[in-house]
Amino acid sequence: MTLQRVMHVEDDESIRAVAEIALIDVAGFTLLSCDSGQSALAQVETFKPQLILLDVMMPGMDGLQTLMRLRQLAPLDSTPVVFMTAKIQQVEKQQYLDAGAIAVIEKPFDPMLLGEMLENLYQEYVVAQ
Structure with a gap:
């Protein structure tokens, strides 16, 4: 299965x-x-993503809070999530992984490689299931 959404x-x-x-x-x-x-x-259940790329630092509801809320929605309780952050320290990275993310990508990212990176992470996740 290839990553599409x-x-x-x-x-x-x-x-x-x-x-x-x-x-x-x-x-x-x-x-x-x-x-x-x-x-x-508001839109995730209609869109049905195969993978969610989630910023950590956001006003209102941050990335970890968003992830916790997404996990409460039955069809999304196992959708792979990749965090993206400019502030990446090992302790924080481990916190995101412990919260259920499959990976953490550092900003700035290489736009030419982002899709390939997500596809590889998705394939590793699918194989591990």
């Missing part, structure tokens, strides 16, 4: 724009881009 949750408009180019134009994914955790929760 990705939800990206990011409050920074410029990062969302770069990710859209990387994930739609370069990687060929179907992408739902959300500007907040609240927006993601």
Whole structure:
């Protein structure tokens, strides 16, 4: 099974724009881009993402809070989540993994490689299940 539907949750408009180019134009994914955790929760069940790319630092509801709320929705309790953050220290990275993320990607990311990176993480997740 190949990765096709990705939800990206990011409050920074410029990062969302770069990710859209990387994930739609370069990687060929179907992408739902959300500007907040609240927006993601409102649209996620209709979109049915195969993978969620989630920013850590967001106003209102941060990435960890968003992940906890997503896990309460039955169809999303096992959807793989990859956190993306500019602030990456080993203790924090472990906290995100312990919360259920399958990986943590550091900002700034390489837009030309983002789709391939997500596809590889998704395949590793599928094989492990």
